[in-house]
Amino acid sequence: MASTACFIIVSRNDIPIYEAEVGSAVKKEDAAQQHQFILHAALDVVQDLAWTTSAMFLKAIDRFNDLVVSVYVTAGHTRLMLLHDSRNEDGIKSFFQEVHELYIKVLLNPLYLPGSRITSSHFDTKVRALARKYL
Amino acid sequence: MEPDVSIETSSMIRVAVIPVGPVPPNHLRDYSAMLLRHCTISLSTISSFYTEHQKSPFSNQPWDSGSLRFKFMLGGSPSSPWEDFQSNRKILAVIGLCHCPSSPDLDAVVDQFAAACKGYPSxxxxxxxxxCPGDSxxxxGSKREGNLILFPPSDRQTQEFHxxxxxxxxxxxxxxxFEKWVLQAESAGTILKTPLDSQASLSSEEVIKAKKRRLGxxxxxxxxxxxxxxxxxxxxxHYSTAxxxxxxxxxxxxxxxxxxxxxxxxxxxxxxxxxPILEGEVKYRYNDVISYYRKSFIQDNAQRVSPLSFELEATLKLARFLCRRELAKEVVELLTAAADGAKSLxxxxxxxxxYVEIARLFGTLGYHRKAAFFSRQVxxxxxxxxxxxxxxxxxxxxxxxTKAYRVQSRASDSKHSLPSEIGPSYADGGKMHHHSVVSLFESQWSTLQMVVLREILMSSVRAGDxxxxxxxxxxxxxxxxxLITPAGQNGLATALKNSxxxxxSGTRCADPALxxxxxxSFPLQPSQMDIVKRNPAREDWWAGSAPSGPFIYTPFSKGEPNDTSxxxxxxxxxxxxxxxxxxxxxxxxxxxxxxxYLSVHSxxxxxFPIRVNLPPNSSKVITLSGIPTSVGHVTIPGCTVHCFGVITEHLFKDVDNLLHGAAQGLVLSDPFRCCGSAKLRNVSVPQISVVPPLPLLVxxxxxGVGAVILYEGEIRDxxxxxxxxxxxxxxxxxxxxSGKNQDAVIxxxxxxxxxxxxxxPGAEVTLPVTLKAWQLGLVDPDNAAGKSASGSTGRQSKDxxxxxxxIHYTGPLTNPGEPPENGSSVPPGRRLVVPLHICVLQGLSLVKARLLSMEIPAHIGENLPKPVRLDNGSTEEVTISESKADGLVKIDPFRGSWGLRFLELELSNPTDVVFEISVSVQLENSSDVDNPSVDQDAAELGYPKTRIDRDYSARVLIPLEHFKLPVLDGSFFVKDSQADGTSSGRTLSFSDKTSKAExxxxxxxxxxxxxxxxxxxxxSSGELNIKDAIQAALQTSVMDILLPDPLTFGFKLSKNGAGHAAKLDSPKESNVQVPSTSKGSVLAHDMTPMEVLVRNNTMEMIKMxxxxxxxxVAGANCVEGDKATVLWAGVLSGVTMEVPPLQEVKHSFSLYFLVPxxxxxxxxxxxxxxxxxxRARARSVSSNEPIFCRGPPFHVRVIGTA
Incomplete structure (x- = not known):
């Protein structure tokens, strides 16, 4: 498992709807905020890159210091963003695909308003389990 | 590293610009601005100042198209150790700026400048x-030679030219x-060193190497x-050689x-x-540049000096050269690589x-979030x-x-974004589409926003702003x-107070706090202040202009769209x-x-400001008031609040948007809901117009202000x-x-x-209004229930x-003293709503009404008793008058009361007061003109008053005999004649119908x-409504009351036998003990001639x-049988007779009574x-059933001795 990883789902309106620090490193608030700043900045790159490829997984698109940003863009332009320091691309791809499925399940919930924050604890548990498995 | 580098930087002549002597800042800015305009001097313009001393080494100088570039370093700059490597880093010229009025001594200025120039040996x-030199x-100045150049005071244009x-x-x-330097450099060897070159003792090898390199x-x-x-x-x-x-x-x-x-x-x-070709060439060469800089990295002096900054500068230069939207990917790669180098710097x-340069380049590229990220790093x-x-x-x-993180202060974006936001939301009346709500909250990344705001707070506290x-x-x-803990919230409150x-005092801030x-809501004006638009074209000017009633929406006004805006x-x-x-x-x-207080910009x-104290986690509805001061329109965008020592304006629109966002799950929390306040419909600010003063009726x-308490049916003013x-x-x-029970107002x-x-103004008028209490019906059963539960609570009058x-009223059409306005702006009228609070108490109530019949046989007499139908009220011996206290029903014994019916009304008094009742029957003209004996006067029969105590019941009897119709007519049985179906034409049925109606x-x-x-x-007085009850009581027997029998029989003593009469009279006269009252008596043992009169009440001939x-007395038949006590003459049974319609037929017979x-x-x-x-009258079921008709019994008193 990667020592640092920050996973965030950003809605099509650029609002983070799910965020999780999934790294094994000791969590510090400052670092977590810095992670989010990096991911936020990477949105600029995603915004251009998403339209140049038909693949959903955009691979590593940005980096800052030794942290790499990998992005997976769904058809509805929801972006699954992972900030990580490991280079396990296959694992990240699988992670994204499985989280995408989970996200679709959340979307299917009639009580979930698309674009609003995902508060399901079940989702959270599953995402963390996937992170342990793949990252 | 240097800021703002580009590829062209290498061609710029660096000039230090330094103030000499004291120069006021604004003047310094002014002078430097004048100087900075001349960054590029084309070669053609300087030819007049140029004198060729030697042969120029710049053989290919483009005198017609080329130019010299200056880079003015304001305030100068320290000399760089890399000056030898890149000559453009050298300060090649120094320009002093002197404000003469503040430095009167020019010698001192010259000295100062000379001293300053010592810092720039290059x-x-x-x-x-x-x-601005003075005359002296x-x-x-004109006398001295040297570097000091005085600009004579003149207008700006001249100065700029100068x-x-x-x-x-x-x-x-x-x-x-430059020419001089180049010629010198070509001839004499110049030692050119960089910090990269080993400073340590030069070994012989190194010296040889350095010599070789020197030429290049x-x-x-x-x-x-x-x-x-x-x-x-x-x-x-030269570069190619190098x-x-x-x-x-x-x-x-x-x-x-x-x-x-x-x-x-x-x-x-x-x-x-x-x-593109040039671009490709530049890109290719610069990538080489970058890689060679990287190659020149020498491990052993990496601690001290590194060519890394040149590599990064070269990267930034290339990035700046390529910085275009189409090449974004390459630029991002370059900048990311540059950012990676930051650690090693x-x-x-x-x-x-x-970081500053990276942020700037990202900003140029349009990557604002990236730019913001690096700005934050800076x-x-x-x-x-x-x-x-x-x-x-x-x-x-x-x-x-702040713009990229969407936390900008409203002061910074108020200029452009605010009006455009106001526009649409005002136009569609605060109705927000989901789309636009979402767009309002786009890129709201709360974690980042909080961090940025906290950093701004921290830095501004530290910066003392x-x-x-x-x-x-x-x-x-x-x-x-x-997202902030209560302790953190307290900390922020303290920060607000400290700031x-x-x-x-009185500082305004564009950003509202709490x-x-x-x-x-806009409270509905009290009903006394209702304003009604006036329609000057109509007499009833209030009609159709305002909803009539307390409802905003009425189904009758559905034609006009009921839009809230x-x-x-x-x-x-x-x-x-x-x-x-x-x-x-x-x-x-x-x-x-x-x-x-309300913030109104018009x-x-x-x-009127008020002061409010809000406890933690609470909400409060407060009333803000004010007075319109002049005619026009008023818009209320929000409130002005003085809180935490600063005045801010809070716009309703912002909170509306916030609540919208909360409803969409886009915002963390709805501040009102988390305070326990109920969800409120979105209230839009209506258009408010202010009109000139109007009258006001109160x-x-x-x-007394309480309800008028009335018993059912009571009439009062x-x-x-x-x-x-x-x-x-x-x-x-x-x-x-208006309202319910309008008929209560008489x-x-x-x-x-x-x-x-x-x-x-100030005048008063009093209007009497006559009220009549309505009946408490089933419509308000709870009132009755309340009544039965407890008398006092039931008195509450319900709205x-x-x-x-x-009352619709208006002032004058135009105000006196003001010029008459055009017709469109008629001042509106007003409406005063005076609810008549009427509390109706249950009064006397009718328990039931029923019909009683009473049969008293008539005495036989010489005269036939007047038939019932001819009655003019004699049953009661018309003498009854209202004045008579004992207006009792009197019955003439000769008349009897066969067929007399009474309407019995049972009344109860459930109240706690005493009621007195009086019944009256109005005798009106009968429609039948054939009957001459009907009382033509519309007299009224009164009965004595009856007192009913509380919680008691009483019965009132009303005789019903005045109402019989004279003729039994087929028309009353329309149904039957219709069923018959034979020869019944249309005319018949028509007349039947009318008769039925009759x-x-x-x-x-x-x-x-x-x-x-x-x-x-x-x-308290009133009338009891008994119509329905009577109708119900009469329903079954109304025919019996109204319709006569088909045949009436009347007995009387026959008068045609005069002798009989005399005989009858004589003993009566002789026999003293016979009471005179027994006038109708019959003597025993005497043949008494009698007559029976049979009258046909129908319109057709009756055979019978x-x-x-x-x-x-015992009821035994005394004419026939073994023990017959009465002998008779004439026919007593089986008399066949035909009676023509409405005629009487007389049948005579005689009786001989044996026993008195x-x-x-x-x-x-x-x-x-x-x-x-x-048949219908007799209510016979089958057609072959015989129809009997029985007359009323007649009493015969037989006197005499047995």
Missing amino acids: ALVQRCFGF QLED MNTMVQDIAASLLME RAQKTIGDYCLLAGSPVDANA LELARLTGDYFWYAGALEGSVCALLIDRMGQKD IDASDRLIL AQLYLQQENGLAAISAMQVLAMT PLAAWSAAARLLRCYYP SERLP PFIRLH KQELIWIVGEPVQVLVELANPCGFDLMVESI GNFDA SRIVG VWISLANAGTVPVEQAHISL SVAYETLKSVLPLK GISPILL LNASIKNLISRIKLRWQSGRN RFSIRCRD GEYTLVAAAVIDDPNDIL
Whole structure:
């Protein structure tokens, strides 16, 4: 498992709807905020890159210091963003695909308003389990 | 590293610009601005100042198209250790700026300037510009030779021209100096060193190596000077040589430098034009440059010095060159690579510059979030410096990032975004589409926003900017309170207070803090102040202009769209108005709002501030009031709040948007809901217009404000007093009724009101209104229930069941003293709603009504008793008058009362008062004119009053005999004749119908003639509604009451036998003991001639057989049988008779009574061939059933001795 990883789902309106620090490193608030700043900045790159490829997984698109940003863009332009320091691309791809499925399940919930924050604890548990498995 | 580098930087001549002597800042700015305009001096313009001393080394100088570029370093700059490597880093000229009025001594100025120039040993040209010299200074200056140049005071244009000339002179001097330097460098070997070259003891090997390299480096430097001199072709030639030499000697660093220079020369040569081939060439060469710089990295002196900054600079230069949207990917890669280098930079300020440049380039590229990210990195580096100036820089840099993080202060974006936001939301009445709501909250990344705001707060506190700190803390608290712990919220509140203490009182801030304020409602004006639009074209000007009633929506006005935005409020100059707003404090501290008032920008409204204290986590609805001061429109965008020591404006729209976002799950929390406030429909601010003063009527019910308590059916007058409390007279007024039970109002003295118009301000008028209490029906059963439960609680008059008096009134059409306005703006009228609070108590109630019949046989006499149908009320011996106390029913014994019926009304008094009732029957004209004996007067029969105590019942009997119809007509049995079907034409059925209607009318007539009045106490009286009850009681037997029998039989003593009569009379006279009253008595043992009169009451001939029976007291038949006590002459049974319609037929017989006593004579008939009418009357079921008809019994008293 990667020592640092920050996973965030950003809605099509650029609002983070799910965020999780999934790294094994000791969590510090400052670092977590810095992670989010990096991911936020990477949105600029995603915004251009998403339209140049038909693949959903955009691979590593940005980096800052030794942290790499990998992005997976769904058809509805929801972006699954992972900030990580490991280079396990296959694992990240699988992670994204499985989280995408989970996200679709959340979307299917009639009580979930698309674009609003995902508060399901079940989702959270599953995402963390996937992170342990793949990252 | 240096900021703002580009490929062209290599061709710029660096000039230090320094102030000499004291120069006021604004002047310094002015002078430097004048100087900075001359960055590029074309070679053609300096030719006049240029004198060729020797043969120029710049053989290919483009005199017609080339130019010299200056880079002015304001305030100068320290010399760089890399000056030898890149000649453009040298300060080649120094320009002093002197403000002569503040430095009177020119000698001192010259000395100062000379001293300053010592710091720039590389400077080839020094000039000091003196501005605004005095006359003496001019005089003095003109005498001296040297660097000091005085600008004679003149207008700006001349000065600028002067400045231009001076810069051209400097440029020409520099050019000549460059030539000199190049010639010198070519001839004499110059030692060129960089910090990269080993400073340690030079070994012999090193010296040889350095010697070899020296030539290449010299060529490169000459190339640099060629570039500075504006001759790219010459430069390129030298660079080519330098590249060759550097490659041979493995001098990678200088190779890279020469390559960089050659690219610059290439670009200068192409004069800024960009084509793909050139771009490709530049990219290719620069990538080489970068890789060679990287190659020149030497491990052993990496701790001390590194070519890394040159590599990064080269990267930034290339990025800047490529910085276009289409090449975004490459630029991002370059910048990301540059950012990676930041870690390895030794110098913190180098890192700062790097980040600044990266941020700027990302910003140019349109990647605002990236730019913001690196700006924040810059701010963090500044904050690490721990000094005030750095903190100010950090604050300013962070302020630039706020737009990308969407936390900008409203002050910064109010200019452009606010009006566009107001527009649509105002137009569609606050109705927001989901789409636009989402767009409002786009990119709201709360974690980042909080961090940025916190950093702004921290940096502005450190920089000593209390307003910025206040604003940041306010934004942080307002937007992110759900994410902040109560302790953190308290900390922010303290920060707000501390900042405000350092601000002057009355400071305004564009960013609101707490509380959250939303529009709650516009309270409906009290009904006394209702305003009605006036339609000047109509007499009833109020009609159709306002909803009639308390409802905003009425189904009758569905034609016009009931859009909330169309809603309009009318306020009146000088009359205070109120607006309800709801405040919420979702934070964990007590919020003290110093003052809050409606913020109105139209300037015609005086708002009254109030002070509010909001406990933690609470919301409060407060009333804000104010007075419109002049006619026009009023818009209320929000409230002005003085809280935490700063005045802010809170817009309702913002909170509305926030609530929308909360509903969509886009915002963390709804501040009102988390305070426990109910969800409120979105209230839009209606259009408010202010109109000139109107009259104001105030109503008061004379004699108490409570409800008028009436018993059912009671009639009473109330007085309503109306006063004009306005400042304008009432010119027109109209009263109408509305609401339920409108018929309870019998009369309103409208004329009284009319007569006092115009009602002057302060005048008062009293109107009497007559009320009649309605019946408590099933419609309000709870009232009755309340009554039975407890008498007192039932007295509450409920809203909605009482009638409402509507008074529409207006002032004069135009105000006196004002010019008449155009017809469209008629001042509106007003409506006063006076609810007549009527509390109806259950009064006397009718338990039931039923019909009783009574049969008293008549005495036989010489005269036939008057037939019932001819009765003119003699049953009661018409003598009954209302004055008579004992108006009892009297019965004539000779008359009997066969067929007399009584209507029994059972009344109960469930109340706690005593009622007195009186029944009256009105005798009206009968419609039948054939009957001459009907009482023509519409007399009224009164009965004595009956008193009913509380909780008692009483019965009242009403005789019903005045109502029989004279003729039994087939028309009353329409149904039967219809069923018969034979020969019944249309005309018949028509007449039948009318007759039926006639019957119904007569029934109604009968019922309506019976009235039951009651009285209770001194002033309560009324009438009981018994119509329905009577109708129900009469329903079954109405025919019996109204219709006569088909045949009537009447017995009488026959008079035609005079002898009989005499005989009869004589013993009566002789026999003294015979009471005179027994006039109708019959003597025993005497043949008594009698007659029976058979009358046909129908319209057709009746054939019948009839018989007469005589019974004794025991009821035994005494005519026939063994023990017959009566002998007879004539036919008594089986008499066949035909009676023509409406005629009487007499049948005579005689009886001889053997035994004195009481006998009863009864006649009965069997009708032959009865028609349908008779059948119907007899209610026979089958057609072959015989129809009997029996007459009333007659008493015969037989006197005498047995």
